Amino acid sequence: MQKMGKYLFGFLLALSYTIGFSQIETNPKKNRLQFSTGYNFGALKNLEYAPVSQYDYNGLIYKLGYERTSKNQNLFSVQADYLKSELKTDVIPVLNLDYTKVDLRFSYLKNIYSKNKFSIYLGLQSYSNISVYVLGNKDRLIINQSFGIASQFSYQINKKQALFSKLIIPVVLLRVTDSSADIYSFNRYQGLSWNIGYRYSLSNHFDLTLNYDFNYDRLQIPSAFRELQQQFNLGINFKF
Amino acid sequence: MKHLKILFLVFVLIITSCTKVLIGDEGELDEDIYLNYQTKTDLELPFEDEWYVTAGGRTHLEGAHHFITHGTGQRYAYDIFKVVDGSGYSGNGGTNEDTYTFGARLNAPGAGKIIAIENNFEDNTKPGVINSNIGSRNTLAGNYIIIDHLNGEYSLLAHLKKGSIIVSVGDTVTKGQEVGQAGNSGNSSGPHLHYQLQNTPNLLDGIGLPAQFLNYYEDNVAIERGEPVRGQLVRKN
Numbered sequence: 001m002q003k004m005g006k007y008l009f010g011f012l013l014a015l016s017y018t019i020g021f022s023q024i025e026t027n028p029k030k031n032r033l034q035f036s037t038g039y040n041f042g043a044l045k046n047l048e049y050a051p052v053s054q055y056d057y058n059g060l061i062y063k064l065g066y067e068r069t070s071k072n073q074n075l076f077s078v079q080a081d082y083l084k085s086e087l088k089t090d091v092i093p094v095l096n097l098d099y100t101k102v103d104l105r106f107s108y109l110k111n112i113y114s115k116n117k118f119s120i121y122l123g124l125q126s127y128s129n130i131s132v133y134v135l136g137n138k139d140r141l142i143i144n145q146s147f148g149i150a151s152q153f154s155y156q157i158n159k160k161q162a163l164f165s166k167l168i169i170p171v172v173l174l175r176v177t178d179s180s181a182d183i184y185s186f187n188r189y190q191g192l193s194w195n196i197g198y199r200y201s202l203s204n205h206f207d208l209t210l211n212y213d214f215n216y217d218r219l220q221i222p223s224a225f226r227e228l229q230q231q232f233n234l235g236i237n238f239k240f
Numbered sequence: 241m242k243h244l245k246i247l248f249l250v251f252v253l254i255i256t257s258c259t260k261v262l263i264g265d266e267g268e269l270d271e272d273i274y275l276n277y278q279t280k281t282d283l284e285l286p287f288e289d290e291w292y293v294t295a296g297g298r299t300h301l302e303g304a305h306h307f308i309t310h311g312t313g314q315r316y317a318y319d320i321f322k323v324v325d326g327s328g329y330s331g332n333g334g335t336n337e338d339t340y341t342f343g344a345r346l347n348a349p350g351a352g353k354i355i356a357i358e359n360n361f362e363d364n365t366k367p368g369v370i371n372s373n374i375g376s377r378n379t380l381a382g383n384y385i386i387i388d389h390l391n392g393e394y395s396l397l398a399h400l401k402k403g404s405i406i407v408s409v410g411d412t413v414t415k416g417q418e419v420g421q422a423g424n425s426g427n428s429s430g431p432h433l434h435y436q437l438q439n440t441p442n443l444l445d446g447i448g449l450p451a452q453f454l455n456y457y458e459d460n461v462a463i464e465r466g467e468p469v470r471g472q473l474v475r476k477n
């Protein structure tokens with residue numbers, strides 16, 4: 001799997017170089033399809049599942065996204081993430097286990113400010129997530145569904161380059177585990193999702209993006225749960 | 241370029257150090273218990289004859305309760321049922337009474353004081369069927385006994401047979417003293433004993449503790465001090 005990721009990185013770079021410098025930018029496109037891959041640095045505490053104060057899990061992450069800009073410059077986006085890794089601890093290695101995460105995000109952001117090269121958006125995000133603790137025929141699942149307030153800014157440096165950042169603060173979380181289903185809000189659940197990125201327009205139809213993602217979730221329950229993910233991603237966008 | 245390098249190093253330093261802070265140190269006590277805990281109470285297996293360990297052990301696959309499904313006290317809990325000649329039941333096993341476990345004598349695993357009991361919960365009608373009134377936290381254990389070992393350790397014996405408990409709250413018990421009979425009450429898919437050791441007196445709360453029993457047999461091998469694991473046949477003598 002890791003080898004495949006390296007090839008993908010190479011493929012993305014080669015693709016962007018090949019198609020990038022042979023085309024000319026014309027009208028801005030309304031739709032953007034993105035594929036990206038990168039490296040995830042994760043840390044997890046789930047005392048319901050194991051007496052381990054911190055698991056680390058690193059590995060390649062794959063993202064597929066779609067973004068549409070409306071006539072009013074509002075943004076609708078959907079993004080799916082996939083990560084397969086191993087939860088590792090040096091303290092009690094016998095409790096290491098495989099871990100898979102699948103995420104799905106929908107967001108709708110209204111353009112609330114736009115002047116010169118600077119735009120600000122505000123809206124809502126829905127975030128669905130399934131975490132699988134792989135144990136052969138006894139896999140354990142956690143299903144999360146949260147809704148949060150999302151904001152985004154973008155700054156067009158010049159015709160080809162742009163900076164963008166997105167911040168999401170989840171407000172409510174529905175969490176289903178093997179033994180419970182509960183709803184949490186600010187008093188027991190705190191989270192933050194932040195993304196910052198750089199986009200380089202290669203051509204009329206293709207952009208190259210570099211992203212840093214930060215995701216944090218904390219549940220204040222008897223069996224403490226905390227998860228932190230930091231990711232560095234390289235992606236290519238197809239605009240149409 | 242030099243500035244970029246410094247910026248990158250600062251960034252890496254920040255994200256590395258913030259991981260420790262954001263994940264926090266909760267769970268370090270759990271780790272210490274897992275690695276180092278030595279049971280204080282002189283415990284013996286709380287039953288007569290030979291029983292089969294269906295959940296017990298420290299790994300994810302051995303301990304069905306290793307993943308805490310109902311309350312933090314049950315991390316190291318055992319599920320055990322009685323066997324005779326390698327079988328858990330006579331007949332077709334379709335009734336509670338078919339099993340060797342239902343009605344089997346249970347003893348206090350260690351000396352202490354009875355601090356809580358529930359004795360009036362209906363047993364599930366047969367193996368594989370759980371009564372519809374199970375669900376709330378208080379009903380999961382069915383009929384149960386909690387023993388305070390007066391040293392910070394507490395034993396919970398759960399899923400006992402309705403009306404079988406012969407001790408009362410406040411009684412002092414000695415190791416090996418009969419306290420009731422195994423049953424099929426509460427969140428139980430068949431007659432068995434659920435036994436756990438924990439560090440608080442509350443039902444299903446606290447932190448689960450490894451329960452090391454003294455002087456018993458695991459698969460016919462004499463053990464001076466040990467923790468039975470899934471798949472073993474165990475008996476006192």
